Amino acid sequence: MGLYRDQGVVLRTIRLGESDRIVTLVTQAHGKVRAVAKGVRKTKSRFGGRLEPTSHVSLLLYEGRELDIVTQAEALDHFKAIREDLDRLARATTMLEAVDQVAQERQPGARLYQMLVGGLRALAARNAPLLVPAFFLKLLALEGFQPVLDGCAGCGAPEPLVAFDLTVGGALCPACARGPRVSPEAVDLMQRILDGGLAGALNEPVTPATAEVATLATRAMEHHLERRLRSVTVLD
Amino acid sequence: MYAGPVQELIDQLGRLPGVGPKSAQRIAFYLLKLPKEDAERLATAIVEVKARISFCRRCWNVSEGEFCEMCQDTRRDPTIVCVVEEPRDIVAVEKTQEFHGLYHVLQGAISPIEGIGPEQLRVKELLARVDAEGIKEVILCTNPNLEGEATAMYLARLLKPLGLSVTRIASGLPVGGDLEYADELTLGRALEGRREVDA
Ligand SMILES: [Zn+2]
Ligand SMILES: [Zn+2]
Numbered sequence: 073m074g075l076y077r078d079q080g081v082v083l084r085t086i087r088l089g090e091s092d093r094i095v096t097l098v099t100q101a102h103g104k105v106r107a108v109a110k111g112v113r114k115t116k117s118r119f120g121g122r123l124e125p126t127s128h129v130s131l132l133l134y135e136g137r138e139l140d141i142v143t144q145a146e147a148l149d150h151f152k153a154i155r156e157d158l159d160r161l162a163r164a165t166t167m168l169e170a171v172d173q174v175a176q177e178r179q180p181g182a183r184l185y186q187m188l189v190g191g192l193r194a195l196a197a198r199n200a201p202l203l204v205p206a207f208f209l210k211l212l213a214l215e216g217f218q219p220v221l222d223g224c225a226g227c228g229a230p231e232p233l234v235a236f237d238l239t240v241g242g243a244l245c246p247a248c249a250r251g252p253r254v255s256p257e258a259v260d261l262m263q264r265i266l267d268g269g270l271a272g273a274l275n276e277p278v279t280p281a282t283a284e285v286a287t288l289a290t291r292a293m294e295h296h297l298e299r300r301l302r303s304v305t306v307l308d
Numbered sequence: 309m310y311a312g313p314v315q316e317l318i319d320q321l322g323r324l325p326g327v328g329p330k331s332a333q334r335i336a337f338y339l340l341k342l343p344k345e346d347a348e349r350l351a352t353a354i355v356e357v358k359a360r361i362s363f364c365r366r367c368w369n370v371s372e373g374e375f376c377e378m379c380q381d382t383r384r385d386p387t388i389v390c391v392v393e394e395p396r397d398i399v400a401v402e403k404t405q406e407f408h409g410l411y412h413v414l415q416g417a418i419s420p421i422e423g424i425g426p427e428q429l430r431v432k433e434l435l436a437r438v439d440a441e442g443i444k445e446v447i448l449c450t451n452p453n454l455e456g457e458a459t460a461m462y463l464a465r466l467l468k469p470l471g472l473s474v475t476r477i478a479s480g481l482p483v484g485g486d487l488e489y490a491d492e493l494t495l496g497r498a499l500e501g502r503r504e505v506d507a
Contacts, residue, residue: 084421087326116482120491124454125421150493155454158461165420172421302423307462 075134078102079148081188082127083172087113094139095123096172097131100185104175107133107140122147126154126164128189149189153196158307160195163204165303167191170211173297183214200274201282205289206265213266217296221263224248233259238292254288257281262288314340366437368413368430370395378411385409387444391434391463393417393451401449409447412437417455418462426462434463438470445473452479 080099088094091113097105112119122129122145132144154160171188175181191207194200212218219242223230226240226248233243236259237251243259244250258281264273265285276282294300310318314336322332339347363369364376371377378384378398388409392398398411414429437443446467450456460476467474479497481490490498 089326116485118489118491121453121493122491126454147492152496155457156461158458158465161454161458161461162420169421303420306420306423306425307418 075132075143076102077130077132078105079128079130080105080185081168081171081192082123082125082129083168083175084125085109085112085123091117093123095142097129098171098175098185098188099131100182101180103179103181103184104172104177105133105140106138106177107131107142108136109142109145119145121150125168126151126161126192128192149193149196151192151196154192157199160199162303162307163199164192164195166204166301167195167207169301169303170208170293170297173299174211174215184211187211187214194274198274200276201278202261202265202273202276202285205282205286206270206273208289208293209262209265210270212292212296215296218266219243219262219292221259221266231259232256236288236292238295252288252291255281255284258284258288261285363413363415367411368415368433369398369411383408386441388447389434389437389443389445390447390449392449393456393459397449397451407447409445414450414459417450418459419455420458429459431463431466435466438467438472443472445475448474448476452477 078099078101080097083096083098085093085095088108091111093109093112095107095109097107099105109119109123111117112123119142121127123142127147128149128151130146130148131142134141134143151164154164167188171184175184187207187210191203195203209219217238219225219236219238221233221243224233224245225242226244229245229247232246233256234246234253235244235249235251236242236254237244240248240250243254257279261273261276261281262285264270290301290304317339318332318336321327321335322329327335361370361372364371364379365374366379367376369376369378385408389412390401390407390409391412391414392401393414393416395413398413401407412430412434414431414434416424416429418424418426418429438446446463448460448463450459464474464476478501479494480501481487481494481498487495
């Protein structure tokens with residue numbers, strides 16, 4: 073393959089040697105890519121601030137055996153509104169962390185890349201309370217673990233649904249109830265997020281139900297990843 | 309896997325920042341070939357530094373005694389404090405000869421993705437100093453990267469309500485560079501931070 077072009081979002085970076093970094097990206101055509109950015113930590117680096125987490129870039133990469141090498145990087149979005157607001161930055165980082173866990177190296181999956189770019193653009197435009205929870209629910213759906221919300225995940229009974237447990241697959245009726253309790257408003261919000269009502273759900277102000285959805289979505293994501301998301305609580 | 313002591317050396321080297329398993333192996337075999345005196349000099353240097361150097365009780369810079377050289381220098385202005393991530397950043401700021409206040413070393417930066425929050429840094433210690441030392445200005449001199457910016461924003465949010473002046477070092481173009489090679493973030497910051505030209 074030698075040199076190749078792609079677009080991607082930087083998920084994380086780690087220091088390497090004196091002045092380099094290993095940059096992990098989720099790309100449009102090559103799935104998760106790990107590449108060395110040489111000299112990127114020098115103040116005169118030609119990459120400047122283009123290869124930092126959240127950066128959306130167009131890249132020219134050279135394929136290596138274990139790690140690729142970034143030879144050129146141009147900014148597509150640098151999400152200034154996210155970088156300059158600690159709260160949004162923390163939320164963006166949570167999305168990056170989840171995508172990093174889900175993405176497979178060199179396994180093409182344009183949908184994941186598109187979702188992340190969409191999520192970051194929405195976050196840069198407005199800090200909606202349900203944005204990250206909605207991102208998690210959509211990500212679970214993409215992974216094939218869309219929670220059942222239109223009836224009891226245990227027995228199929230219709231509403232009322234009073235609990236939510238992802239090990240069973242979603243919302244539960246009073247007879248099957250286990251796991252955390254859930255309000256009808258929260259079930260409704262999650263249904264809207266997953267059934268084409270995302271834009272409306274993102275307009276919701278902070279309410280007890282949005283807080284409930286946020287907790288449930290984070291728990292569901294962590295359950296799926298089988299690990300805690302470190303960035304969720306670090307700045308609370 | 310190698311014989312006990314060799315593997316132990318590789319494992320220990322592999323825990324150093326920026327050293328992966330392969331580099332650890334390369335360094336270990338380099339050390340094995342080293343003359344005994346050279347290897348001992350390295351080992352002694354590590355033992356010595358651990359025995360004699362610790363962190364300054366006031367600013368968390370590296371220090372031979374209880375307080376570091378900076379904190380002991382009475383000519384420095386104690387009402388203005390420059391907050392940096394690591395002791396090596398003090399060396400960089402000192403080279404400018406533009407700053408004559410004291411320092412505070414955070415010993416890291418906030419990195420949500422690595423789970424490094426304010427509790428892992430010397431933030432509490434900074435707040436205690438503001439209270440106790442009559443500090444009037446804090447200059448946030450963390451790195452101009454994502455972690456450094458996040459740390460500066462976090463500290464500004466804590467410090468500003470305390471009624472002191474909180475400033476952030478400017479980001480701009482490297483002196484001696486060409487505009488056309490500047491990335492748009494840096495150039496954008498440089499435009500934001502533009503200033504009147506003396507005539
Ligand atoms: Zn049921
Ligand atoms: Zn000191």
